[in-house]
Amino acid sequence: MSDASLILLAMALPLVFAGVIALTGANRNLRDSVMVGSTLILFATVLSLLPSVNAGGRPSVALFDIMPGLTLGFSIEPLGMIFALVASGLWVLTSLYGIGYMRGAKEKHQTRFFACFSIAIFAALGVAFAENMFTLFIFYEVLSLSTYPLVAHKGNEEAKRGARIYLGILLGTSIGLMLPAMLVTWYMAGTLTFQPGGILQDNVSRSVGAILLILYMFGIGKAALMPFHRWLPSAMVAPTPVSALLHAVAVVKAGVFTVLKVAVYLFGLDYLQSLWSADFVMWVAAFTMLSASIIALQKTNLKARLAYSTISQLSYIVLGAMLASQLAIVGGGLHIVMHAFGKITLFFCAGAIYVAAHKTEISQMDGLGRKMPITMFAFLLGALSVIGAPPLGGFWSKWHLLLGAVDVQQQIMIVVFLISTLLNMAYLLPPVIRAFLLSPPKDDHDDKHAAHGVGHRFGLAEAPIFCLVPLCLTAVGTLLLFFFVDPIIGLIQSIFTGAL
């Protein structure tokens, strides 16, 4: 099958699956098997596009012109390939996890949930494969809209409020900031197509370009740059599988992916380095990184702490983009992968803890390691990856970001990264330590309502197997990524060296 048809197939599949899921909603087991099967098929389809991109090719397909000169088209380049693989691959695991979680927590409206999930993946792929900023914007908005029902899933007052903030900030930034930036870019450069070296260099003066950068960076609300970060903690009212996939992987990664694409393919690294606002945004990212970590320290709710940790980690990638050196871009791209695996592990664990032990606060987690050793060990691995310790994958992305900082004489950023690492340790390790080294609280009795999970015979109270297996797989993934990182680095570097 030609690459072009593979791309179209990859895009069409999630939509078809959404429909099938909606139709098979009545039979729970049928629907869930369809769900898992479809994720595997999708991942296989996306994977089959990898060889061409690896070899330096850029599979593309142009659909049609919406307005003269503005095409709805797809063209896969290394960053997009990586993002698509991460999103579709982790979707397989999340759907497994989601089945376990939703059944374990006895959530309602599961069909609607899974159908919307599919549409969200469709949108994420659209963002990954977009050939020009216009197409990206379309799918970016579809992503915002299709995840709204997922965030508001529970339907109570709290969920509504959270969802309102979520949508309000995302739509507000995209319509209010990103869209005008796009319009001005179109007006001045005459094109919105992503090209290596950027399209703004010769068409837009430095001063206008600087303003445009600010509009773009703050307009990409999904990257959670302060002060537009509030949507992320608000979206935690969603069920954990949503938080796991969308807010550790798809939605936020779409945001930072867009940041990278804009930096590399709209602005171009040389042009970017010459703009004063790149420094400004870099400092905003640094500020976000540190203050989000400090806030995370103060949060007692596990999911809230992870949310703020995500905000902090996203700023790593934005900072990398603003450093505008090749090594930093490699670091940013790597971080998309590393953080995805690390964070999703942490969220899976948080959800497992809720399903198995009905605990949401860190203070309740004392001694949990005895009951849920597998989960907490996975949590440890995920935490170490996010902290950036070897031999976990997160080490490599940090390493490259640090090198990238040195490359452009921004040594002070090394200090920022180091402080951030220390803060990461301060807020990610305590839960693990408490779980393994402290004894459970006196009034902790076996929760009769907890789902019967794995290991019941051994006196353990792990989460159901559908939850446990995915989180183990992602935790192992963080380990494997440490050793098998070279292909990914090579792929990203081919942006700068290979034929484009």
Place this chain on the structure above:
Amino acid sequence: MTLLGLYNYWIFILLLVVGLYAVLVKGNYVKRMIGLGIFQAAVFLLYITMDKVEGGTGPIMRGVPEPGQLYANPLPQVLILTAIVVGIAVTALGLALAIRIREEYGSIEESDIRRQDQES
């Protein structure tokens, strides 16, 4: 033409402003319709007087027209007949509405009606 010689325009302006004042300021619906009527009459006068030609006679042909005979321009008069008909229809409709409003509200004063709407 002297300023005073343009008296038709002065009358037009006067009637226009009077009519407009009545429409905008008066609270009584019937008085508003009267104002509207005056306002429209002003425009009618404008059209009719614009086509009067000095020394011109009524635009009716009797036999063969003499060379050099001036006629008033018939076109605006015809236009204004149309406009007068429209004005009649508008007045009729407006008054019909006023009657119905009276039936529903018991009054045709704006303030009364507003008060009744707020109370309900």
Place this chain on the structure above:
Amino acid sequence: MSLAAQFPVLVVVLPLFVAPLLALLANRGNLPWLVAIVTSALTFAMAIALTAQVMQTGVIYYELGNWPVPFGIGLTIGPLSAMMLMIISGASTVALAAGRESMNAEVGEEHQALLYSCWLLAMTGLLGIAVTGDAFNIFVFMEISSLASYVLVANGPKRQALTASFKYLVTGTLGATFYLIGVGYLYMMTGTLNIADMATRLADVSDTLPVMIAGGFVILGVALKAALFPMHAWMPNAYQYAPTPVAIFFAACATKVALFVMLRFQYELFLPNLGPQASFLSSWLIPLCVGGFLVGSAVAMFERDLKRMLGYSSVAQLGYIVLGISLSSSAGVTAAMIHFFNHALIKAALFVAVAGMVLRFGSSNIEQLAGVGKRMPLTTLGFVLAGVSLIGVPLTAGFISKWYLIQAVLELGGLGILLTILILVSSLMAVVYIWKVVEVAYFKEPVDGQSMLGVREAPMPLLVMLWVLVFANIWFGIDPSIPITLAKQEAAGFFGGAR
């Protein structure tokens, strides 16, 4: 003499002749409605045929009674006129198809023959304005449609419909009379009423005071009719209290026709001949437009009645259109014309959905519509999708309009950036008021005491019409080639050469 050659005049004559026939028919059940919708559908078919012809061969000229222009009245159907014909007859057909039950519920079965007769007369008037090439003829048709409209609005179920109609009458007559004054002055100076002829003769007298005054009066009169800020107060009022099918029809096209007149006068007569003064006049319009879309959107956010909220939203949307017109550029007028088309689709869809809700819930108050998402899922989803188009999310018609408008505005440089920001601010306000409805519809429980037992989905014809419109919104958001071609053809006519 083929029938097709008579389409330009048949399009107006058909509803005109059917109207009195309808009035004379006894009130026999659904017969008035049936006659009205058949006439409407036939007119729509003719409009489509005319549009196809215009897109292929260019402007169609037709002389009434074979009297040569400028002695007789001539009809001129250009790309924009064709678009207007489609919008008007299309809106009428859709409103009639979707609104039969609503009309029965809100107006009652008694005077329906007269009511539908007035509907056809209103349609006649609007269509006439779209095709005619004579300035006074515009006034005549304008008043025909207005008088019929006043009657239609006054038939709303609540007694406030009467006062709403009265205020509409007064404002509308003022507007028409101002327009008449303007035309009178133009006639005085140019000696002709035919617009094309006037265009050539105006060049000789362009710097005289009466002509500029005429321009002012015409624009003012039309602005009153078009509910341009700050003379907009009558419109949300009228939409709220009119019978909902009437609101569907009017929201989609009535004020647009007035803007069509403004566009023609501005671009055919004033801009080419008065040049600097006309641009000066139009630059006065820009702050009014901004006021329109900011104030309109802002008030809409706080409105509690759904129809009234949509009325204020229309004030904002019309502000966008006039902004495009007042830019006095090819890009600006293109954007305005594209929005004529798209806004008709959007507002018609929104009002059809509202008609369904009002029919089943008996009220258009937003609080009373709580929980409508569960009971009427298809209707509410249609409303949401149309709302998304209103906001201007990509892949919908609304986005296309916004894109073109902002591109046109950016040509103004610094001021353009400011206008862009304001336009986007009002889009964000649209997000607020549409989302308010979404929340009440989906996430609130029904009001206590509200008997939900009787509430079921809207009637089938209404649902069909709603979803046809929603799909049209998405279709023209993905493939807007037809409105874009028509708009560009028209703009080329204004700026490129002779019509």
